[in-house]
Amino acid sequence: MSSGREITRRSFMATCTVVAATAATGFVVAPHSAQADVLRPPGALAEPEFFARCIHCYRCISACPTDVLVPMHLEEGVLQARSPTLDFSEASCTYCDLCRQVCPTGCIGPSDPNDTAQGRIGVAVVIRENCLAFIDGSCGICAQRCPYEAISLDTFNRPVVDAGLCNGCGECEAICPAHVLRAFNGNRTRGIEVVTERRYQEVWASSDAE
Amino acid sequence: MQNRRIRLLRTLTLSLVLVAVLASLAFDSGIGTPSALGIGEFFLLCPLGGLEAMIASRTLLPVALLSMGVVVVLTLTVGRAWCAWGCPAPVVRSLFTGKGKAVASHDADDAQSPLGPKDAASAIAAQQAHVSRTREAPLLERILKAAKSDRRLMVLAGVLVASAVIGFPVFCLVCPIGLTFGTVVSLWRLFVFKEVTVSVLVFPACLILELLVYRKWCMNLCPIAAFLGIFARFATRFRPIVDTSTCIQYTGSATCRVCAKVCPETIDLHDAAASSILADCTRCGTCLEACPKQAIRITRQSSHIALLAPDKASNISKSPPP
Numbered sequence: 001m002s003s004g005r006e007i008t009r010r011s012f013m014a015t016c017t018v019v020a021a022t023a024a025t026g027f028v029v030a031p032h033s034a035q036a037d038v039l040r041p042p043g044a045l046a047e048p049e050f051f052a053r054c055i056h057c058y059r060c061i062s063a064c065p066t067d068v069l070v071p072m073h074l075e076e077g078v079l080q081a082r083s084p085t086l087d088f089s090e091a092s093c094t095y096c097d098l099c100r101q102v103c104p105t106g107c108i109g110p111s112d113p114n115d116t117a118q119g120r121i122g123v124a125v126v127i128r129e130n131c132l133a134f135i136d137g138s139c140g141i142c143a144q145r146c147p148y149e150a151i152s153l154d155t156f157n158r159p160v161v162d163a164g165l166c167n168g169c170g171e172c173e174a175i176c177p178a179h180v181l182r183a184f185n186g187n188r189t190r191g192i193e194v195v196t197e198r199r200y201q202e203v204w205a206s207s208d209a210e
Numbered sequence: 211m212q213n214r215r216i217r218l219l220r221t222l223t224l225s226l227v228l229v230a231v232l233a234s235l236a237f238d239s240g241i242g243t244p245s246a247l248g249i250g251e252f253f254l255l256c257p258l259g260g261l262e263a264m265i266a267s268r269t270l271l272p273v274a275l276l277s278m279g280v281v282v283v284l285t286l287t288v289g290r291a292w293c294a295w296g297c298p299a300p301v302v303r304s305l306f307t308g309k310g311k312a313v314a315s316h317d318a319d320d321a322q323s324p325l326g327p328k329d330a331a332s333a334i335a336a337q338q339a340h341v342s343r344t345r346e347a348p349l350l351e352r353i354l355k356a357a358k359s360d361r362r363l364m365v366l367a368g369v370l371v372a373s374a375v376i377g378f379p380v381f382c383l384v385c386p387i388g389l390t391f392g393t394v395v396s397l398w399r400l401f402v403f404k405e406v407t408v409s410v411l412v413f414p415a416c417l418i419l420e421l422l423v424y425r426k427w428c429m430n431l432c433p434i435a436a437f438l439g440i441f442a443r444f445a446t447r448f449r450p451i452v453d454t455s456t457c458i459q460y461t462g463s464a465t466c467r468v469c470a471k472v473c474p475e476t477i478d479l480h481d482a483a484a485s486s487i488l489a490d491c492t493r494c495g496t497c498l499e500a501c502p503k504q505a506i507r508i509t510r511q512s513s514h515i516a517l518l519a520p521d522k523a524s525n526i527s528k529s530p531p532p
Contacts, residue, residue: 005429005476005490007361015361019368026376034377048377052267055245055259055382058395063240071395073407079378081409082392104246104255105263106271 033079037196039086041069041099042167043111043119053105056082060099060108066091068170069099086121088170088194093121095169113148113167121168123200124151124161124192130178131191133158139181142172142192159192163208168194216495216508223295231391235398243391244296245382246277256387257281258369258434262379265370282441289445290438294494298390299428300474303421328465330454330520336482337515344486356443359486362436369433381433389417429475435490443489446512450488450497452479455520456505469497469506479506484516 034048041060044050061069061084068091074081086093095113111119124142132139133153143151143159150165151172159172178191195203227244234241241247246255260274285292294300327333344352357363369381382388396410420427428435450469458466459480470478475490479497498506 005359005361007358007364011361011430012364015364015368019372022368022380023372023375026372026378026380030376030378049267052378053263053269053271055256055263055379056388056392057242057245057256057259058234058391059240059242059246059248059253061395062234062242063238065238067238067403070405071399074409074412075407079383082388082395098240101251102240102242102248102253104242104248104253104277105260105267105274106269 030079033077036077036080037198038072038076038080039122039168039194039196041084041086041108042093042095042113042121043100043109045107045109050107051080051083053107054083055105057104058082059102059104060084063098063102065096065098066094068093086170086194088173089188090174092170092174093168095167113169116164116167120166120197121170122194122196123163123166123168123204124170124172124194125200125204126159126161126192127178127189130182130187130189131159131176132178132181133191135182139177139191141175141177145171145175147171161192161208163200163205170194214499216493216498220295220495224298224301227296227298228394231394232398235395235402243395244298244387245385245391253277254280256434257437258366258385259379259382261370261437262373262381266373266376266378281438285438285441286444288448288493289442289489289491290435291448291493292438293428293435294492297387297434299386299421299432300494302386302390302417303425303428306418306422307425328460330460330517333460333480333482334454334515334517334519337484337517340482341485341514356440356486356489360436360439360490361430362432362439365431366433366436384416384420385434386417386420386427387434389413389420393417439489442491443486445489446514447510448493448508449491449513449516450479450493450506450508451513451516451518453505453507453520454517456503457501458503458505466502468500468502472496472500479516485514488516 034051036047038047040047040050045053058071061071068086068088069084070087071082072080072085084099095111097111100108100110109119126134128134137157140153140157140159143153147169148165148167150162151159152162154160172192173190173194176190176192179188230241230247231243233239239249241249242253244256245259246253248254255274255277257278260271260278264271264274327336347355372380392409393413396407396413399405400410452469454460458464467478467480470476470480473496474494475492477487477491478484481487493508495508498504498508
């Protein structure tokens with residue numbers, strides 16, 4: 001019997017070498033990606049677990065009715081490319097649960113937009129250098145549009161996010177006109193943006209508590 | 211089944227996969243890609259992807275197991291038909307090489323099996339003897355022999371080991387199927403969302419590197435082929451069968467090995483061990499098309515050997531195609 005495809009000593013050694021090299025490289029590189037700080041669909045498992053299960057099938061991205069789920073680019077991480085993240089530049093998340101239903105490997109768990117402890121996407125934070133209300137008091141639209149009434153205006157009509165109510169749906173970021181109504185200053189950040197839970201805890205949580 | 215019909219049906223199924231992916235993107239229907247394809251909560255998951263995800267996350271995923279079970283059942287019926295009827299890799303390769311070069315991808319030392327008897331009866335007897343010998347061998351020996359026969363199984367094992375060590379689905383990064391639809395989605399997003407990313411260049415570049423520069427990806431490396439091959443050896447239906455009353459090898463003075471030369475899996479239907487080798491048959495229909503006497507048929511009937519005795523052949527080849 002000869003199909004030219006039997007296992008030979010040479011092919012065996014070659015395969016072992018490649019597998020060893022891949023495993024060694026991955027062992028070093030992958031934990032870095034597994035700890036990456038990336039916005040994920042609502043209810044997503046913790047990043048190492050999500051990273052382990054996502055097979056880049058695009059089902060969640062193609063199922064998303066608002067198209068807020070987008071594939072990550074190669075530039076954002078070679079190992080992460082094609083896995084889903086959220087882009088709030090034009091759309092927000094309605095917590096419709098479709099992404100969880102279609103995911104074949106259970107990367108996404110249940111989420112409740114009214115319970116910030118149940119799989120929220122992240123937290124909205126105001127970027128004061130860009131926010132029009134902080135600059136000249138000329139805006140307040142995010143507070144009007146927040147579907148969960150998590151943003152209020154302070155005495156100077158500047159937006160304040162209540163992290164206990166915000167679930168990171170991104171409606172505020174999607175509607176924010178900051179970089180449209182000002183001269184482009186080279187960055188893509190608006191007056192308000194949704195950051196991951198982790199980033200919020202590291203950077204903003206302590207100052208918000210005051 | 212007739213030659214031209216097979217090619218037509220294959221083109222249809224391959225196009226359908228692409229159309230489904232594009233419709234999925236256009237209408238937010240969540241159909242997905244061949245990595246996981248389906249409607250809503252009903253989907254077929256790539257068995258390799260499912261295995262990698264379970265191993266990397268150290269969890270049993272019942273939904274993934276169920277879907278993989280369906281794939282196994284399908285493979286037990288139609289063998290490695292996915293490779294010829296659903297997988298974009300051969301299509302991508304043929305886009306760049308054209309039909310003629312597919313044959314040239316065989317090395318000189320491939321498919322040079324002994325020319326075999328010119329007498330149909332002894333050829334059939336040889337094949338049947340191989341089947342009996344295989345059946346009578348002890349189970350462990352049969353398993354070891356099957357494992358050794360496909361070096362792609364090493365790649366499969368290696369991929370699963372690597373996924374376990376690294377903690378994420380390794381092969382999905384370089385899988386030609388993933389890269390093909392990664393390219394499709396990147397191009398879609400470029401034109402619909404004006405999303406400029408290096409992916410739209412890198413994915414096709416990697417794809418071309420894999421399938422063209424290393425031509426023997428499918429034959430030597432593909433771990434999905436290895437996985438399907440484990441079950442495909444039991445799929446004895448829909449295999450190509452040679453009508454020995456028409457085939458030149460048995461009726462003419464010349465020897466003929468056209469079917470073996472054109473087969474993308476280098477299967478020689480005249481080889482005494484055909485029943486084992488046919489585990490690799492992807493039902494692509496190339497042998498049917500190439501046979502100068504159109505002596506090959508694919509039938510619904512179960513058959514362990516690849517040759518049909520002249521008296522039996524007259525019943526099969528003259529009956530209407532299924």
